[in-house]
Amino acid sequence: xxxxxxxxxxxxxxxxxxxxxxxxxxxxxxxxxxxxxxxxxxxxxxxxxxxxxxxxxxxxxxxxxxxxxxxxxxxxxxxxxxxxxxxxxxxxxxxxxxxxxxxxxxxxxxxxxxxxxxxxxxxxxxxxxxxxxxxxxxxxxxxxxxxxxxxxxxxxxxxxxxxxxxxxxxxxxxxxxxxxxxxxxxxxxxxxxxxxxxxxxxxxxxxxxxxxxxxxxxxxxxxxxxxxxxxxxxxxxxxxxxxxxxxxxxxxxxxxxxxxxxxx
Numbered sequence: 105x106x107x108x109x110x111x112x113x114x115x116x117x118x119x120x121x122x123x124x125x126x127x128x129x130x131x132x133x134x135x136x137x138x139x140x141x142x143x144x145x146x147x148x149x150x151x152x153x154x155x156x157x158x159x160x161x162x163x164x165x166x167x168x169x170x171x172x173x174x175x176x177x178x179x180x181x182x183x184x185x186x187x188x189x190x191x192x193x194x195x196x197x198x199x200x201x202x203x204x205x206x207x208x209x210x211x212x213x214x215x216x217x218x219x220x221x222x223x224x225x226x227x228x229x230x231x232x233x234x235x236x237x238x239x240x241x242x243x244x245x246x247x248x249x250x251x252x253x254x255x256x257x258x259x260x261x262x263x264x265x266x267x268x269x270x271x272x273x274x275x276x277x278x279x280x281x282x283x284x285x286x287x288x289x290x291x292x293x294x295x296x297x298x299x300x301x302x303x304x305x306x307x308x309x310x311x312x313x314x315x316x317x318x319x320x321x322x323x324x325x326x327x328x329x330x331x332x333x334x335x336x337x338x339x340x341x342x343x344x345x346x347x348x349x350x351x352x353x354x355x356x357x358x359x360x361x362x363x364x365x366x367x368x
Contacts (some may be wrong), residue, residue, distance in 0.1 A: 134244040138171035141294030147194040154180035155190035157210035226349035227331040261301040270334040293359035308366030323350035
C-alpha cells in the first residue's frame with residue numbers, strides 16, 4: 105500500500121476514545137501544503153470508523169490552516185445515529201494546530217443508482233489518450249500522485265494563453281489501478297488546478313476556505329469524467345462547482361468550494 109491514496113489517508117484508533125492517528129506522507133501537497141481533498145478524505149475515513157457507516161453521503165470541511173505532511177490526529181464525535189444515516193464531526197490537527205473541521209452524513213451508497221430525473225450529462229471529452237497529462241517541471245507533487253488528463257481546449261493557461269472561460273474538464277483516476285471508492289471521490293472533488301487560471305487572473309496558490317461534497321453512488325471501475333467551473337469572482341472570493349461521472353454514465357459526486365483569489 106506504500107504510496108497509494110488509501111495509505112496516504114489511512115487512520116488508526118488512538119488510545120483515547122473517539123481519537124485517531126494518521127501520517128500524511130510527502131508528495132500529496134501543492135507548494136508544501138497538503139491537498140485539501142486529501143485532508144477532507146482523511147476526516148471522512150475517520151468518521152466512517154466513528155459511525156460504522158461505510159460511505160460519506162455529504163461532507164463539508166472548513167479549512168482553518170494549511171496542512172503539512174507528517175503526523176496528524178483526528179478527533180471524531182457522533183452527533184446522531186439513525187436507521188439509514190449517521191451524522192458525525194471531525195477535527196483534524198497536525199503537530200502544531202487545527203487544520204480542518206468537518207461534519208458529515210454517512211450511510212451506504214448504491215453502486216447502481218436509480219435515476220428518477222436527469223438534467224445534465226457527463227462532460228464532452230476526447231479519449232483519455234488524447235488528453236494531456238498535466239505534468240511538467242513546475243507541476244506540484246500532488247499531480248504526480250494521480251492520473252489527471254485535461255481537455256486540450258482547457259490547457260491554454262499552461263502556455264500563458266488562458267481560454268477566458270474559468271472551467272476545466274478532464275479524466276481522473278488513481279495510479280496503479282487503485283480503485284476509486286467514495287473516500288477517493290471526496291479527494292477527486294479537489295484534484296483539479298484552479299479554474300481561474302483560465303480567466304486571466306493571477307496564477308498562484310488559491311486556498312480553499314470551505315469544501316462540500318455530495319456523494320451520489322459508488323463509482324463503476326475506470327476513469328472518472330470531471331468538470332469544474334466558476335461563475336463569480338467577487339470580493340477576493342470565488343466558488344468552484346464540480347461534477348464527477350463514472351464510466352457507466354452515473355453522476356457519482358457533486359461539489360462546491362469557496363476559495364480565495366490568488367494574490368498578484
